[in-house]
Amino acid sequence: MNVRIAPSILSADFAKLAEAVALAERAGADLIHVDVMDGHFVPNLTIGPPVVAALRRATRLPIDVHLMVENPRFFIPLFHEAGADWISLHVEATAHLHKDLTMIRGLGRKAGVALNPGTPAHALDEILGELDYVLVMSVDPGWGGQAFIPSCLGKIRDLRDRIRARKLEIPIEVDGGLKLDNVGEVIEAGMEIVVAGSAVFEAPDPAGAIRELKRIAAGYNR
Numbered sequence: 174m175n176v177r178i179a180p181s182i183l184s185a186d187f188a189k190l191a192e193a194v195a196l197a198e199r200a201g202a203d204l205i206h207v208d209v210m211d212g213h214f215v216p217n218l219t220i221g222p223p224v225v226a227a228l229r230r231a232t233r234l235p236i237d238v239h240l241m242v243e244n245p246r247f248f249i250p251l252f253h254e255a256g257a258d259w260i261s262l263h264v265e266a267t268a269h270l271h272k273d274l275t276m277i278r279g280l281g282r283k284a285g286v287a288l289n290p291g292t293p294a295h296a297l298d299e300i301l302g303e304l305d306y307v308l309v310m311s312v313d314p315g316w317g318g319q320a321f322i323p324s325c326l327g328k329i330r331d332l333r334d335r336i337r338a339r340k341l342e343i344p345i346e347v348d349g350g351l352k353l354d355n356v357g358e359v360i361e362a363g364m365e366i367v368v369a370g371s372a373v374f375e376a377p378d379p380a381g382a383i384r385e386l387k388r389i390a391a392g393y394n395r
């Protein structure tokens with residue numbers, strides 16, 4: 174297991190996104206995490222397919238699109254065409270999880286499911302076999318810069334145990350409130366993909382913050 178780092182551009186300067194992804198790539202990031210919010214599922218409005226298409230031209234890294242939207246099925250083809258490599262949707266946002274994940278995989282993209290802090294790990298029991306990754310929200314989605322919710326640690330362990338019990342290899346991505354000083358314990362709980370927004374792009378030295386996250390993560394590689 175190699176722990177991967179996915180800087181979230183939500184905390185970057187939106188007027189300089191090409192610079193932000195180039196910096197992340199040079200510093201050793203593994204994925205670029207893009208937060209899509211629709212003003213309905215969460216009360217904030219962020220990035221749409223044209224911005225993802227522009228990012229696609231600006232980086233070779235896989236683009237990890239986190240859909241915080243109602244009716245995700247409508248948006249999946251649009252983000253696929255824009256060049257998203259990984260697409261996750263919220264279990265709370267769709268009544269047709271299996272159908273939507275099948276659509277993502279049918280388009281040749283990695284399919285993920287995101288869980289809000291109030292949603293238990295067992296919500297994924299029937300769908301684990303159809304997933305490429307799980308995204309555990311460790312803050313209530315909507316904004317960067319919030320504090321990590323400690324009870325999410327137990328859920329990450331629970332999810333890791335359920336994945337192992339089924340002999341599946343599904344990485345757990347964790348998103349929200351991750352900082353240099355708490356990332357170690359979350360990796361120990363089972364996180365394999367670290368989303369970090371404010372810890373990277375609000376740091377005085379964003380590239381240095383990515384390198385430091387990589388250094389910490391490398392201590393857990395096996």
Ligand code: DX5
Nearest residue numbers: 181314315317318350370371
């Ligand atoms: C929040 C987003 C996150 C956000 C994390 O709804 O899904 O990806 O960028 O920001 P930090 O790392 O600052 O908590």
Ligand code: ZN
Nearest residue numbers: 181208239348
């Ligand atoms: Zn996110």
